[in-house]
Amino acid sequence: MRIAVIGAKGLPAQQGGIEHHCQELYPRIVEQGHQVDLYARSSYTGSLFRDTVNGVRVISIPSLNLRGLDALSxxxxxxxxxxxxxxxxxxxxxxxxxxxxxxxxGLPRLNTKSRVIVTCHGLDWARAKWGRTSRWILRQGERNALKFADDMIAVSEDLQDYFQTTYSRDTHYIPNAPASYAASDPAFQFVQSWGLQPQKYFVFLGRLVPEKRPDLLLEAFATLKQTDWKLAIVGGDSDSQGYAEMLKQQYASNEIVFTGELVGAKLAEVVRGAGLLVLPSDVEGMPLVLLEAMNENVPVLASNIEVHQKLLANGRGLLFEAGEVAACQQRLQWAIEHSKALALMAEAARQHVQAVYNWDEIVQQTLAVYDRALMLSSSQGEQERQMSQV
Structure with a gap:
């Protein structure tokens, strides 16, 4: 099977859930004997050449490194x-x-018999960083997916319900799964270089964009009564430089550190050393950040949006009312005072993730969607051939 991938920034993955998703998924598909070409942004890969990453052919093409236009171009x-x-x-x-x-x-229909598959990783038009024009474009992308895709995949049950309820469109629910973190320093020297002590800091990990609500966490942390815990904000901006700079100017202090974007062993060390990972987002698809922390036995606190409720049900983590600073602050304070309870939650979460979210199963489910689309194509072609002979 020959597969083209459109929409990921590139490989190797540096930041972004879609990139990490593709980095886990497509090398496994290549291992099963298929060819995968991933069309990447030269602004991300830093090259206009073709490369191979874990068997996936990465084809870097020109793109406009401008807000919103980079992805579209x-x-x-x-x-x-x-x-x-x-x-x-x-x-x-x-x-x-x-x-x-x-x-x-819809373009492949003009000149090919290729089957088109769309994976929805989230309702991008709902993200606060986009203006009116960008939201319209993203909405049109949703409409085109519904019109032209031979099949669609949703990475969460919430997204699957959305397409069924809104459009009466069936989709395949195929979740993400956690990637494996790199080996890291058990002495936590990098963590301590930031003035952080293992198990004595909260960590936010993600793009510094409004819908992920780092501002809410920062405000909640600033109101805590404790004095010995700190907060690490890990991540870079994404078409949101002004917002990110505002956060740094308003909240940077001895108790709050902005590490910027981290990868590899340094990222793994900061997450593993955290006493609690906090994801206060207003909008998420299937958050890899949360799954990976749960897989690493790190306790988690998240906003009570529906996807988080399902992931953290049955005592697998803490929730607070989305958008409520006081509710977040109360949960942070409780976490500081109940380390043993957090440890039990983290172990339950780890067991759940390892039992339910598995990349090998995701590969088989994805290939089944491909096979189904090709089978329907062959059936339609045969019907057309028979009709032409009548």
Whole structure:
């Protein structure tokens, strides 16, 4: 099977849930004998050359490194490349990830018999960083996905319910699973270089964008009565530089550190050393950050949006009312005072994630969607052939 991937920034994954999703998924698909070409942004890979990452051919193409236009320009050019006949053989599957890139999901119908699959990782138009025009484009991407995709995948049951309730469209629920963190320093020297003590700090991990609500966590932390815990804010901006700079100017202190974006062993060390990982988001698809922390036996606190409620049910973590600073502050204070209870929650969470979220199963489920789309295509082709003979 020949598969083209549109919508990921590139590989190796540096930041972004979609990139980590693709980094886990597609090398495993390659191992099963399939060919995968991932069309990447040159602004992300730093190159215009073709590379191979764990068996996946990464094809970097020009893109506009401007707010909102980078993703669209790369997705447009990548889609054109899949249908222009440059390849030795046409693609069997063209897989779009996210609603923005799905704006171009109808183009393959113009010149190929490739089957189109769309994975929705979240309702991107609901993210606070986008203005009116960007929201309209993302909404149109959603409509085009519904119109042109041969099949759709949702990474959470909430997203699956959304498409069924809103459009009466069936989708396949195939969740994310946690990636494995790199080996890290058991002495936590990097953590301590920031003035942090293992098990004595909260950590926020994610892009510094409004919908992930780092501002809410920062405000809640500032009102805590304790004095010996600190807060680490880990992540870079994403078309949100002004917002990120505002947070740093308003909250940077001896008790709050902004590490910027971390990867590899340094990221693993900061997460593993945390006493509590906090995800206060207003909007999420299936948060890999949460799954990975749970997999690492790190206690978690999250806003009570529906996807978080399902992940942390049955005592697998703490929840607070989304958007409520006081509720978040109360949970942080409780966590400081109940380390033994947190440890029990973390172990229950680890066992749940390892039992339910498995990349090998996700690969098989994804390949089954591909096979189904190709089977329907063959059936339709046979019907058309028979009709032409009548």
């Amino acid at each position: 790369c997705s447009f050019l990548g889609t054109l490349s899949t249908i222009a006949g440059f390849q030795e053989q046409p693609y069997d599957i063209i897989h779009f990830h996210a609603l923005g890139p799905s704006l171009f999901s």
